[in-house]
Amino acid sequence: MDDVLVAEGLVKSYGGVRALDGVDLRLRGGEVHALVGENGAGKSTLVRIVSGALAADEGEVAVTRGTRIAVVSQELSLFPDLSVRENLFPDRPPRTRLGLLDRPAMDRAARPVLAELGLDVDLGARLGELPLADQQLTEIARALLLDPRLLILDEPTSALPAAAVDRLERVLRTLTGRGIAVLYVTHFLTEVMRFARRVTVLRDGRVALPGARRADVDVPELVTAMLGGRPEPAVRRTRSAVDLPPQVVLSGVCVPGRLADVTFTVLAGEVVGVAGLQGAGHLAALEVVCGRTAVSAGRVDVGGRGRPRSLRDAVRAGLALVPSDRKRYGLMLDRTVWENATAVSWLALGRGGVAPSRAELVRRTADLTERLRLRGGPYDPVARLSGGNQQKVVFAKWLATEPRIVVLDDPTRGVDIGVRAEMHTIIGELASGGAAVLLASTDLAELTEVCDRVLVFVRGRVVGEVRGERLTEHALAVAMQQGVSMG
Template identity: 80%
Template sequence: MDGDDLLSARDLVKSYGGVRALDGVDIRLRGGEVHALVGENGAGKSTLVRILSGSLAPDGGTVRLAERARAGGIAVVSQELSLFPDLSVRENLFPRHPPRRFGLLDRGATDRAARPVLAELGLDVDTGTPVGELPLADQQLTEIARALLRQPRVLVLDEPTSALPAAAVDRLERVLRTLTGRGIAVLYVTHFLREVTRLAQRVTVLRDGRVTLAGVRGAEVGVPDLVKAMLGAAPPPSVRRGRTPVQGPPPVVLAGVCVPGRLTDVTFTVRAGEVVGVAGLQGAGHLDALAVVCGRAAVSAGRVGVGGRGRPRSLREAVRAGVAFVPSDRKRYGLMTDRTVWENTTAVDWLALGRGGVLPSRAELVRRTEELTTRLRLRGGPHDVVATLSGGNQQKVVLAKWLATDPRIVVLDDPTRGVDVGVRAEMHAIVGELAAGGAAVLVASGDLAELTELCDRVLVFVRGRITGELSGPRLTEHELAAAIQTGTRPDGTEHAAAGD
């Protein structure tokens, strides 16, 4: 262990079943430095953080914490907030051993202890306010404040700026400079590569559980180097088979749309016969754009047109305007798993919309289900209970339910999440058929390869705004990753905003 190291790990190995999440990973965190850890989803970052923090045991390798770092230890701020929304800021800041007086929480003592940390973060809140009432950015800063109150010697920040506006990001960067000035080691996990080049003294990049850049100096790498280390060498551009959108008014129009705390001045259209993707990091706003189209988000400004009508104010209104919505969480939002295939596939068209006025006979509903399941090559009969089907076939049932409505607009949120490669290919073919039939398709996916395979063009969202649009030869996984994480192309040049 080097004299400047506060924490070091050597040859870490961790497997889940037959998948090796970490394969001989080394990392060293030095006092007084911000060490950035970057990599695509599934690269092994979360597994490494859990091992370093002691919440997960490795299968092999060693982790050592310097003697002088053991008193303060390691504090981790996870991307998923662990706050108690019904408790006050004060109670969240001191969840375990708060100062007490006569057996009760000493509010004065807690506030005196918290005030310097809150001021350092620029977090001006009433400590008696329930955390759930704070904006998401202030909740994130509250989580960071709680970690700092432990006075750690090693601080791990996992995607700390994904929900923060620019002003809050600037405040956090100032705080990090102060902390490293005190000799604290900061492990900074992020997808925003500009933050890496601006903040980090050292950078480690993971790809498929292995280190591809090991602790290099941040000043010595640029965005193109990081993208290449994350993704490997860029493949040659594929020849895309372009679709020709149907002429006429577009079925989906957003113009200057704002959703408080989520979207700012978002403008785009989706024409009949094209597949348009939306992409971004967690909290970037792309999923909120889907919610607007589906009537699941309140708009404070701008114009929305869906299916030749105005803004739908509920999912039911959106469905009546011709929208089909296939959610990412099929078991929570998409399916009645204890009911049969035919009951699921007919739920929207005949039960929710009540088309035809009179509910058809059971035999007629089963017949319609058989037509859909044959079209989708679903391995299961109309009378099978959905819970008994495989994940891929359950996803097909969700899609069948919406295809039964003969939609003009199809909104897909991670349509192939958790399915195998064969089902994925089948569902991609179905999406192509929908577009060829004149549907307007809007799709979000955390799988960048899926977006490049499916879409005619992809809109990139960063912190609630559309920062770029990729299509044709430029629509590659490398270009898309760079645009999402930095707002730039892999060569470091700027992406133009959509509509420019």
């Protein structure tokens, strides 16, 4: 098939950060072309430029004459309270001479497309009542009604069950059979090997693997292209040979649609990582441990007090939670450092007595901020601190509780390399002091640097564990993609 789109030398910068640096991309009709790369590699920027939503600073995008481009994004842009029919024709729907919606004309146009996708639904049904897989296919149908020659699918299976992925594979065969070019953006490398004819890998805004034939690469090679030659950590924290008692126990835990028969234990003095692609279930496991998500089956024990019914219940069992979104869930931005640092231990749990004095709370806060080397005093407003120092305040709040269990969700996201190293030192000190640490991170290097072992989740199950000398970024990424144990 002929080229449908050719992009050459694309450059895009945001402030002083270069998101794309001389990227080329060639898409052919009748092919699925996969686009992969780590978070921040430049995939979203590239998609926005080739779809016409964003202008490049340099470079050119050429499409064949008459080519229509349709985009199906990861976040569905549908209207759940409207009918399927109304969602299929959101702009300029067919109308009668009186200006009313021409439903018969809409149905005549929609039914062949729905049949092609294998989607048998009532066009008058409320969209929000359909299963997620059918909603996803409805969005694809809406895109196809534009009669595109290029269809961009951005993470189309991130929240779909395996059966729906099989269905999508059949849809892709139908589309490419019609000569449509499909740009398939995904984190799932197994889907690349299953669906795509060609694959382009981005790394740090540049092309690391240009349009390779799927038959010429395997998953480990794609992982290497995504990660590059990053050095592995030379030193990893060493644990005592004596295992301490378990602090977190999950056995046969099920959460409908999210977790299936999950079993693992975290010992005192141990740093255990949980890893997976988006929607894999590792974050759902953290929610269970923190009392934020109820289970339908299985046993949960946190701190020897059984399953926590709420976050407050988990905190009373000795748990501390450092969330990924510190501004929404970790801090009171309109309060001072001392008010944030004392919010849980002394004010919520009453560790400072019935009525601790402000002077005492400020003194204890000063001790914590000195330990964390925080640049800011107890009376400084948290909103005025840098991102790294705000994260230190979150740590201070929970360190004050002297936790036995510490749950960390992307604890160093958005901080500089110096603060990151300091946070890792604190995590190691917590574990050395006997705390059980459970860590989720989108940064594979972080997991390999601070964890004793990492549990790998795929589609709601623990499918493997990476530990010891085998705990490297490359081995972990391969395990996440292939669902295999690496040691």
